[in-house]
Amino acid sequence: MESELIAYLRKRIPRHPLLRLGPGDDAAVLHLAELDQCVLTVDMLTDQVDFELKRVDPRRVGRKALAVNLSDLAAMAARPLAGVVAVVLPRRGGMQLAVELFEGILPLAEKYNLAIAGGDTNSWDGPLAISITLIGQVTAAGPLVRGGARPGDRILVTGSFGGSILGRQFDFEPRVEEALLLNQRYGLHAGIDVSDGLSVDLAHLAEESGCGAIVRADDVPVADDARRLAEKLADGSTPLAHALDDGEDFELILAVPPNEARRMLADQPLAVPLSAIGEFTAESGLWQLDRGGSRRPLVPRGWQQEFD
Amino acid sequence: MESELIAYLRKRIPRHPLLRLGPGDDAAVLHLAELDQCVLTVDMLTDQVDFELKRVDPRRVGRKALAVNLSDLAAMAARPLAGVVAVVLPRRGGMQLAVELFEGILPLAEKYNLAIAGGDTNSWDGPLAISITLIGQVTAAGPLVRGGARPGDRILVTGSFGGSILGRQFDFEPRVEEALLLNQRYGLHAGIDVSDGLSVDLAHLAEESGCGAIVRADDVPVADDARRLAEKLADGSTPLAHALDDGEDFELILAVPPNEARRMLADQPLAVPLSAIGEFTAESGLWQLDRGGSRRPLVPRGWQQEFD
Numbered sequence: 001m002e003s004e005l006i007a008y009l010r011k012r013i014p015r016h017p018l019l020r021l022g023p024g025d026d027a028a029v030l031h032l033a034e035l036d037q038c039v040l041t042v043d044m045l046t047d048q049v050d051f052e053l054k055r056v057d058p059r060r061v062g063r064k065a066l067a068v069n070l071s072d073l074a075a076m077a078a079r080p081l082a083g084v085v086a087v088v089l090p091r092r093g094g095m096q097l098a099v100e101l102f103e104g105i106l107p108l109a110e111k112y113n114l115a116i117a118g119g120d121t122n123s124w125d126g127p128l129a130i131s132i133t134l135i136g137q138v139t140a141a142g143p144l145v146r147g148g149a150r151p152g153d154r155i156l157v158t159g160s161f162g163g164s165i166l167g168r169q170f171d172f173e174p175r176v177e178e179a180l181l182l183n184q185r186y187g188l189h190a191g192i193d194v195s196d197g198l199s200v201d202l203a204h205l206a207e208e209s210g211c212g213a214i215v216r217a218d219d220v221p222v223a224d225d226a227r228r229l230a231e232k233l234a235d236g237s238t239p240l241a242h243a244l245d246d247g248e249d250f251e252l253i254l255a256v257p258p259n260e261a262r263r264m265l266a267d268q269p270l271a272v273p274l275s276a277i278g279e280f281t282a283e284s285g286l287w288q289l290d291r292g293g294s295r296r297p298l299v300p301r302g303w304q305q306e307f308d
Numbered sequence: 309m310e311s312e313l314i315a316y317l318r319k320r321i322p323r324h325p326l327l328r329l330g331p332g333d334d335a336a337v338l339h340l341a342e343l344d345q346c347v348l349t350v351d352m353l354t355d356q357v358d359f360e361l362k363r364v365d366p367r368r369v370g371r372k373a374l375a376v377n378l379s380d381l382a383a384m385a386a387r388p389l390a391g392v393v394a395v396v397l398p399r400r401g402g403m404q405l406a407v408e409l410f411e412g413i414l415p416l417a418e419k420y421n422l423a424i425a426g427g428d429t430n431s432w433d434g435p436l437a438i439s440i441t442l443i444g445q446v447t448a449a450g451p452l453v454r455g456g457a458r459p460g461d462r463i464l465v466t467g468s469f470g471g472s473i474l475g476r477q478f479d480f481e482p483r484v485e486e487a488l489l490l491n492q493r494y495g496l497h498a499g500i501d502v503s504d505g506l507s508v509d510l511a512h513l514a515e516e517s518g519c520g521a522i523v524r525a526d527d528v529p530v531a532d533d534a535r536r537l538a539e540k541l542a543d544g545s546t547p548l549a550h551a552l553d554d555g556e557d558f559e560l561i562l563a564v565p566p567n568e569a570r571r572m573l574a575d576q577p578l579a580v581p582l583s584a585i586g587e588f589t590a591e592s593g594l595w596q597l598d599r600g601g602s603r604r605p606l607v608p609r610g611w612q613q614e615f616d
Contacts, residue, residue: 025516026500027347027383029384030347037339040390041336042393042428043394045430084350084441086352086441088437120350120352122354122358124356124357126435127432127434129437134335135443136335143328143337145329145333146333146334193334
């Protein structure tokens with residue numbers, strides 16, 4: 001890592017009990033004793049795909065780069081431990097950009113008691129790319145995986161969906177605490193976070209579990225942003241379509257056995273609402289149940305990487 | 309990660325005792341019980357800076373992306389455990405490129421018993437960037453850090469230096485086994501791997517230790533590649549200058565107390581030569597001792613990231 005940036009980070013990063021040796025050596029040294037299982041996740045964000053650096057404060061980009069990774073830990077019900085940050089910066093103004101990114105990363109890291117252990121800084125003539133890798137601790141309740149849903153399990157979701165492009169895509173709160181609490185207190189079968197879209201990520205979860213899923217359209221919690229966006233675009237797309245397909249909500253989809261689901265819905269143990277939107281089925285595929293009971297295929301339409 | 313690539317990796321990645329859950333979920337799950345301390349390192353390589361994708365087989369790029377990270381583990385004397393790979397691919401031919409990168413990564417991972425736990429795949433209109441993060445295990449001998457050199461310590465190096473651009477920059481063997489053996493068998497004070505250049509990285513080690521260093525020019529092991537490159541370029545640069553400044557040798561620089569250094573040099577316990585090239589000094593700065601005993605400043609001239 002570039003020496004000026006190391007000097008900045010050494011001053012800026014608070015002491016952390018896990019961190020035996022922070023930025024500036026060939027690797028960071030972490031104290032991980034008494035850890036049985038951990039999770040490891042990496043997510044890279046790139047300019048002009050995940051954000052437009054021309055239009056957004058780099059601190060929000062840095063925050064988002066960490067938040068999407070924290071959301072992956074939430075999806076595994078893992079407690080954040082430590083992370084490293086790799087960036088490739090445009091040459092002009094790279095140092096200032098790096099500092100601004102970290103000024104978005106570090107407050108969120110501190111909030112989740114995450115040790116920023118180090119990183120790698122590069123520069124080139126291309127646009128910004130930022131890659132964050134996190135280690136999380138699997139709790140006594142075990143990791144929450146995608147493959148555990150069973151037919152009959154209820155589909156529960158946190159919060160509401162759609163229209164994240166109006167701002168929530170940057171400022172969302174990763175559901176770390178929510179996932180830890182739910183995984184500890186209830187018998188969850190499976191979970192995923194919604195990055196690509198409610199319909200796509202539900203399809204991922206169902207497929208990994210060898211199930212299908214049926215969604216009651218009327219029960220999908222539609223965000224106010226989804227309504228605002230539908231109105232603003234006025235292209236015929238409905239708020240529900242935005243809720244199902246927009247993505248970057250970073251809410252949780254959970255597969256929960258019926259009795260446990262009833263208990264969770266009655267308890268409502270989170271500050272955000274928990275809603276039941278349907279159930280997993282033995283039959284594969286995604287289905288949508290409309291008001292009146294007519295059933296039709298639900299085509300997953302979220303974000304997909306485009307390459308051949 | 310893109311589903312086609314996940315399918316490829318799930319078939320291709322061998323079982324590994326550490327890996328409880330591999331690619332395809334929100335994070336990988338690792339079994340790390342009985343681990344006391346670990347190291348965490350990340351390195352990103354980018355097209356047109358670290359390699360030219362037009363001129364080099366992507367498998368060599370993938371291999372190098374992992375090897376530079378393994379070299380960082382070597383510099384800490386840590387045993388490779390697990391890693392994740394994040395890439396941003398050009399849209400055209402991205403899938404094939406990703407597979408070729410992994411075909412360079414996976415054989416080297418297997419050689420070092422490293423679990424490839426997962427990753428993230430993105431695409432854009434820009435050039436290739438690849439970022440690998442590794443976890444390594446700190447052994448009972450403790451981590452080898454940059455800050456432990458003391459005045460009077462001998463400067464020992466593995467192998468030879470210079471001219472890596474002729475091919476060794478891709479095909480070098482990270483000194484993982486060498487570092488583990490030396491750290492276990494001898495009382496080392498500090499270590500670093502040579503990525504930016506022998507002179508620059510020696511300066512980093514000295515600075516982190518609050519020391520200076522004096523190098524006996526005649527004792528620097530000059531690689532045959534350094535001689536070949538000097539001859540080929542015919543620009544007046546000497547093989548010694550290439551050895552001191554070229555970088556990407558990925559050999560080790562070690563700070564070793566005199567008695568221990570004598571024992572190591574007599575034992576020569578590695579398949580590659582161990583050479584003493586000078587010593588650390590209380591006085592700061594880097595010095596070069598030429599034949600005949602004249603002393604002059606050694607200006608570190610290796611690779612530096614360029615941004616402002």
